[in-house]
Amino acid sequence: MNSFDYARACDVAEAVRLKAGAPDARFIAGGTNLIDLMKYHVEQPRRLIDISRLPLNAVEETSNGGVKIGALVPNSTLAYHPIIESRYPLLASAILAGASAQLRNMASTGGNLLQRTRCAYFYDVATPCNKRAPGAGCSAIDGLNRNHAILGTSTSCIATHPSDMCVALAALEARVHVVGAQGERMIAFGDFHRLPGGRPDLDNTLRADEIITAIELPARGFAANSSYLKIRDRLSYAFALVSVAAALELDNGHIRGARLALGGVAHKPWRNEAAEAALRGQAPERVSFERAADILLQEARPHRHNAFKLPLARRAIVRTLTQAANGTPQIQSIKSIR
Template identity: 70%
Template sequence: MMNFSYARAESVGEAIAAVSGDPHARYIAGGTNLVDLMKYDVERPGRLVDITRLPLREIAATAGGGIRIGALVPNSDLAYDARVERDYPLLASAILAGASAQLRNAATTGGNLLQRTRCYYFYDVGAPCNKRAPGSGCGAIGGVNRIHAILGASESCIATHPSDMCVALAALEAVVHVAGPGGERTIAFEDFHRLPGDRPEADNTLRHGELITAVELPAPRFGPHHTYLKLRDRLSYAFALVSVAAGLELEGDTIRDARVALGGVAHKPWRVPEAETLLRGQKPSREAFGAAAERLLQGARGQGDNDFKIELARRAVVRALEQAAAATPQRQSDKSIN
């Protein structure tokens, strides 16, 4: 690990000034991803600005009936918050599907959004990786790519985003609040993360010096008709090969509205509004769910080792929508699939 300087910010403004004025500075809070990357020599910040003392740990109701989650709320606190468990069980379930209890105690809401890929080649500084070293090539293309993207990839990068929480936030249509040198702004969750294109080194649309201050969720809608289904190689502490966050609004025996987002398949949580439109007005059925899955996976392409993920994702979408329709969400304490 290289040498770096350290400072602890006492206010949001002080933190922004410290980072925005130094192109080599980074924010640090729980450090569950950044410190690992520094140990592997993947990230080499010259200065770390500690934001753990900032007043960003509140979960508060909003005027519109939703909630605003401070960027420093630990993942464990968020998953077990009574309001989240009651009104946003999809989010609570997704958080509990990820990492380990110890990591969830340290990891923060804002940090979860900023996780970097777990691609083998990204972590190996001796391997080519356009995300880590732009222009060096992508070792995963033509290499070992079992965990890699089947959607939204490019000739520069086929890495996937590793978060579980972010898949649920995409389905719940969250909004990200940020503050920076130019003031405050909000970013729709759909616009926060990027597809790789020809700039895979840029994971998201934050500008240097901008700090996530909160994540806001709209009023709850899905009640018991939700699920977070995560398929992985191990039953615990493993990243998703494919995951599905699904929520349905039912009116009698008809689907009034739907939200579906996929994880483990792209450089960002994958959502296709047209697939959700196909479900509206339909009665819950394997045929309707299969049609939505086909639209979600339109254009999916494997890289050899990960070809199986296309069919796995198709089946996972159907299973998740069946769970949501039946109000039998996947239990994260019981690893067997409903």
């Protein structure tokens, strides 16, 4: 690991000031992803800014009926928080599907949004990677790409976003609170992460001096009819081949509202409003779910080793929507798909 300077911020303003003075610095809280990146020489920050003691660890209700989650709330605390368990079970389930208990105890909510791809070529500094070194090329396109993206890819990158929590946050239409040298702003969750385009090294739309302070959930949590399903090579501590966050609002035997997000298939959590619109007004049945799946996946462009993700995703979407409609969500402690 390379040498680096260390500074501890006492408040958000100081964190922003320290970052503005060293654009290549990195914030560190739980460090569950950053430390790995530093060990593998993928990230070599000259300064680490410790934000672990900032007062950003509360989960509190907002005046509009939603919930505001501090950026430093540990993933495990959030998953088992009574408000989240009762009103946003989709989020709780997605968190429990991710990583291990030890990592969830350390990982911060804000840090989860910022974790980088688990592409093997990205981690191997001996191979070309546009995300690590812009202009170097993408080794995955013609390499072993079984775990890679089938949606939203570019000729520069086919990496996937690894988070489970973010898939649920996308479906719930969360908002991200950030603070920078220019002041505070709020980013719609769907606008926070980027598709690769020609700049796959840019994972999100944060400015260089900005820090995440909170994530806000709207009042509607789809508590009665939602499910998170994660398909992976093994049933614990593995990243998703395909994951689905599905949330429905039912009224008199028909779908009044629908949210649908995919993980493991794109550079960011994948949503398609046309697929959700196709569900509204329909009966919650297989034919409706299959139609939505086809719309959601219509732009898929599989590669040599990951074409299996297309039928896998279609079946997973239908199954997860069925679970949500029946009010029988996938239980993460049960190591079988219901």
